[in-house]
Amino acid sequence: MDAANAINNFTIYCVIGLGAGIYWFVAGFRELKQKRTIQDIPTSKIATGAVGTNVEIKGQVICDEEKVIPAPISETPSVFYSIEIQKLVRNKNSSYWKSIDRFYSDKGFFVDDGSGADALVYIEGATVKRKGKPAEFQLASNNFNTMPPLLSQALTKNAAKLKRFKLKSTSWLFSDKYRFLEWYFKPSDSIYVLGFAESGLKVPKRRKLKFKTFLKAKKLVASDPKLKKRFDSNKDGVLTPEELEWGAKVIGEQLDAKYDKKQTKELVSKTKMIFKHKKPHPFIVSNMHEENLVKSIAMTSTLKMIGGPIVAVACLGYLVFTLKNFL
């Protein structure tokens, strides 16, 4: 009976293996395409690069000093962090971690490449490739009250975004085991971004003429003979109320523009590009150097392209052999 069970289990694993092998084979080619995209698109400068297409930039993560936040698990001062929540799923003979939720400290972060402008990267939907292992913390749901305070605060703050995870202590009897994985970007971390870039320049809207300026301009037009002559459209030597109003508007706007020149300059955003996930464009964010990133993708794609078929064929062979014996 045990031997029969073992054969049945192995058969199920082989069916899964066959599927996984085919999946890896396809995924390997997908990664190969990703690798070629990274190699084929030259790096743009944020300030002068063309937008509305796939753009590759390299720079540093930037942030105002007061906006630096501690990462919930490692407590490292960071600009941006991600927390992935995994749950331990137990089967008859095995157990594995299943990803159930994820949240970020913010929607995105800024990148500066020294060209005089910066880029805003909205991370949602990006393929994040990081060097190094993420910081992790494991806890059973009956011990949630012993959670690090920063992690607990972050989970409470993002409770609305979490679809499957609830920060609610359970009894020992019904407890589940959870794992929290954290990665972050520190200020000045080197960053690589490839994705669809939109224009980030926001031209300030034309301001409405202030009433105070309008009155000042009206006085000026009424008292200055040159201005009087300029706005006297019917040349009768007298400014009608309509002519005066028209003159006050023109001069008022000029006055406003004069004083707002400096402010306007500051209002024009330094953010030239905005990176967002947009199908079918690739979106890759990494803190690795481009060469290392390409090497890492090349290695995993080769492994998948070769390993996938080997696993699939081995599993298929076993299944055919078992089926023949069974028949």
Next chain:
Amino acid sequence: MGTLAIIVLALFLFAALGIVIYAVSIYNGLISLKENIKKSWGNIDVILKQRHDELPKLISVCESYAAFEKGVLDRVMKARENYFRANTVAQKAQASGDISAGLKSLFALSENFPELKANENFMQLQNRISHLEESLADRREFYNDSVNNYNIRIQQIPDVIVANILGYRQEEMFEVSEEERKDVDVKIKLPKF
């Protein structure tokens, strides 16, 4: 059919499928590289067009100063006309380089005209053209990178096979002209005061 035969057949199928997908990915990769070059040239063309639109305005501001060296203005305008006549990348690069060199001389010469330097229109145009020149330099670098990637790829194995079938040939780089490399000659016929 024996188990071994099924295994061999499955391996053969995977290999055949792999080769087909790989060939398709090479083909698509080469197409996108070629399109990248066109797109990056288009991005340069946009900047060149903007610069050309600004040139007549700049010339007319300078012309209002009677003492301004006419030869420099003529040189810029001639280079502008040459650009419109250019067909190949090399010809366009040459004409664009001549415009840049002419503008360098023009701005250097304007240092001798305090009134012109203080003219708001001139200042705005100078800033605008300087900004466009900067963008042009960056986009030229981007274009050359695109061409370089393409030229390398079509010579590499196995891409060279697909490239030969498609009849792809090496593309020209957008190189800086000799005129542009020269230092600005600030001694050119300065007007007498």
